[in-house]
Amino acid sequence: MADLDIVNARRPRQFRRIDRQTDEDNDEEVRKRYRFTPHNIDRLERLIGHRLERPTRRNQPLTPRQQIMIALRFYATWNFLQVIGDTLGVDVATVSRVVTAVTDCIFDTKDSAIQFPTTDRHRHRTKTGFHAIRGFPSVISAVDGTHVRIQTPSEDEEQYVNRKHFHSINVQASRDHRGVFTSINAIWPGSTHDAHVFWTSELFHFMETHHHGLEDGILLGDSAYPCKPYMLTPYLHPANEAQQHFNDAHCSTRNVIERAFGVLKRRFHILHTEIRMKPLKVSKIVVCCVVLHNLAKLWGEPEEFPPDDDQQPPTVLNHDDDMSGKAVREYITMQYFS
Template sequence: MAVAYYNYIRRRNPNLHRDRIFRDIDNPLDYLDDTDIICKYRLPRHNIIDLCGRFNRDLRRPTLRSRPLPVSLQVMVALRFYATGSFQAILGDVHRISRPSVSRIINDFTDCLVRLSPEYVKMPTQNDSVQIMRGFSDIAGFPNVIGAIDGTHIRIKSPSLDEHLYVNRKNYHSINVQAVCDSKLRFMNIVAKWPGSTHDSFILENSALKDMFERGAIPEGWLLGDSGYPLRPWLLTPVLHPTTRPEERYNTSHIRTRNTVERSFGVLKSRFRCLDTSGGSLLYSPTKACRVTVAVAVLHNMCINNGVPIPADCVDARDRGRIGRPQYIGPINDGVTVRNRLINGRFA
């Protein structure tokens, strides 16, 4: 009865004073709409809430203080850092917490995401490979492709140990990150541990990915890589000097299909500016920079899996961290035979 009377009075007097709604300014989920949340934090509201629930035990801080930092605020602070690459002092001022607290938040949340990486960054099973091959084939007609492989450089500050090893061919300090993606730009494998001076072929030769292909632990299919990689029966590279029409058609299809990995890096760095040169450089040690890279790759896959649109400020989806590298020069194996059979069969 009271509710009906109140509604009657409101209809008769629309200018009646309304009760103020107080929102928690320490929790952006309380006062931002869905579009602003994706723009500022890159993930949709339901994904952020899910991360808060999954990492509640890891991020909840037992303290005798009256106001411990809520898990939701910690998640939002870390996501804002990934999205912008802002200095920790600036993030602290925006969210009204201290710079040391921001540092601990980023470190703890990064650890949580790295532990989550086997769930989100993994090579396909036999059932998944069929769909992946179909997706790659739809791009340019290249058959039996289960992944595109490439490397990208993540700028970091000058490290205190072995500084010269991190200077890449463009003369700045970086880590060289190897990744394999599918046709939907999801990362299926990522190796983030090598200094910027390391050649792509060396990273592959010393990775678990190569061992998995060599022992047949991955479904049959090919990786596509550029001329910086060795030609293998499971890794196809372009023909360096094509002389026939089939070889030219092969190269054209190969380049268009392999371009997905460059687009993956471009979308990753556009969405999470902490890895992009527009955000400066990662002001961390190489070890922590590698962990941040893996954590951001997990978030990237979450966005792809949930169909999260790229925010309007992420207009450039090219890989700005890619560096031209010399072609691989090494022993020839039966990868040449596999490639020639494909050229003379599919592209003739």
Template sequence: MADFGDLTNEEVISRYGLDKDGILFLTELLREDLQPKTERKNTITLLQKVKIALRYFASGEIQLNDADIHGISQSSVSRVISQVIHALSRPHIVQTYIKFPKTQQELQDLERQFYGTASFPNVFGVIDGTHVQIQGPTQNKGVYVNRMNYHSINTQVVFDPNDRIIDIVARWPGSVPDSRILRESGVWALMEGGHLPPGDHYLLGDSGYPCERWLLTPYLNPQQGSQTQYNSAHKSTRAKVERGIGQLKGRWGVLHSEIKMNPEKVCKLIVCCGVLHNLCKSRNIPMPLDILHNDHNQPPTIVHSGPQDGLKYRDYVAETYF
């Protein structure tokens, strides 16, 4: 039987982000990568490794605190966290838990659910960028400084109507704008390449993105009538992405702190948190009771001013449905 002491399930969630059953499930999921090769006297067990890493992900506390809690050296904590990040960010695990919808049935199910929010048609996802603060790296330090003047990884996230992540891109320095991250992402390649089933299928984004035939943004100066109604429905529907980011960063407090790792490892850590976020959704693990659902690291929106091929599609949607 796993050793959780006298902690209740709610207390376990508060400390580790997952409930007791979720921790045991994750332990089995990572067994192949994390199982100790030998069983020496002071060997850190598989379950201990998972708990050490989850404690760090959930709290964002410095690793020395984690070492004190679990009774091992700070260097051992650092090594365990690296092992878990490597295991949890392996492609087969990421692709199992973070999936972009590609079938007509998957898209229709998501579009029907989004429609119930504010009657915006044919929306299957909402997209935004969020900054994760990092310690200034030793190389190329300047490119990691974002518009709010701190070092970060600018992360693109797409959520479905159930607050699940269907795509995450964590590999760009903080100075890179959302629009460029989108254009060089797999989402852009999928949508521009026509790899989804025929029909109108939309993502919603803010004005930092170009308006495309498949990515609809709000009107900056809407005319009274269909355009203001469009903007109202757009805002209500797109609020899902703000809620999703708030939940992601709320449960995994490390994303709210300055992460003292090299940028490459931070990118893997962000993806790990995305996987764990979706794991919690699939297992109906509630948010910790003391978490505020806010994203305090969101920069002000910079209005995209480049070519916007989807302007006529936006007009069509506004005039047809609103």
């Protein structure tokens, strides 16, 4: 996204004080504005602040902390860059550059902040947590998709129109029993079906390569996904009481991902409205918000943002399901829900 050109002589920038002595005196007020308390903003500054340092002190450059707080304010609201700049006393071109720089820094931490359970210890802890929800065995992640609205793109416009007839990015994610996201795929236009997003994801390739049985864990997905040995979907037409019990437990357990999307969009309102940026920039912002969500969970930030019921019923297609996937589903049904 190009910075805006300022044709007039630059006026001296007047910064609102966003440091400890003023806005950061009240932890709760700061958390409402920036989604993190001052203590956890300290942590975020230690994590990425060194990359935001400016090599010169000329022209009163923004400190790393100020840059981080400008970006957090942008993610936390649906305000335009101009509004953010006016609120914090920074010109819109600076806000644009700051959001880009901070987004790039947070995006680069994704591999350490978003981790799928790959070790025996991690898988065991996750399976235990999911089992406690509704007695469903061997679950290591719940998978689902959501749409993030974007402005009409200038290229391949029709590819971004989803089934609800608005332009969007189709975001696939998985999460664990704690509400921590364990994978994210935010690169596909809104018209892309959830199953295709899954088939092209790193999560799919990891499970295809590393899954050898129930001990390796399974994913739960809705009927938009194919039933595989490592991806169990509900029965479309349960034929008996055991299959209905399976569906009920599957739904209750998988709902953690729907609730996670709701909390994510309430915490970072930028994902709850039309993002007026190019698709690639939007994809990075989505990943950044997921990283920040995981850090908020890790650092003990409360979730006082009610889940948003914006989930859409999946389009049910006739998938070429792996017969062994159906066999695994039938085995679990008979062993645990009959």
